[in-house]
Amino acid sequence: MVYIVELNGFKYYACEVCRSLYELEDQAKTCEEHCRTNPGIPSTISKEAIGYINPEGEPQKVFFKIAPLRGCSKTVFKLCRTGVKIYKGC
Numbered sequence: 549m550v551y552i553v554e555l556n557g558f559k560y561y562a563c564e565v566c567r568s569l570y571e572l573e574d575q576a577k578t579c580e581e582h583c584r585t586n587p588g589i590p591s592t593i594s595k596e597a598i599g600y601i602n603p604e605g606e607p608q609k610v611f612f613k614i615a616p617l618r619g620c621s622k623t624v625f626k627l628c629r630t631g632v633k634i635y636k637g638c
């Protein structure tokens with residue numbers, strides 16, 4: 549059950565365990581599988597993460613390590629505040 553992050557009309561996906569943010573849902577699912585079966589050990593796919601999320605924050609926050617291909621073009625670790633929506637997929 550990965551997190552789905554809606555930002556500026558684009559969707560990104562985040563691992564529910566380590567909160568790493570990915571451009572593809574499959575990447576987030578792979579990460580989540582690894583994180584569940586190997587707690588505490590970073591997954592190799594986490595290198596492909598484009599950032600991370602803080603879904604418990606108020607407001608919810610998304611941090612980008614690198615500028616994603618589209619949408620938010622903020623620089624390293626800058627916070628994107630506009631219209632971010634984080635919810636769990638099913």
Ligand SMILES: [Zn+2]
Pocket residue numbers: 563564565566567568579580583591
């Ligand atoms: Zn993970």
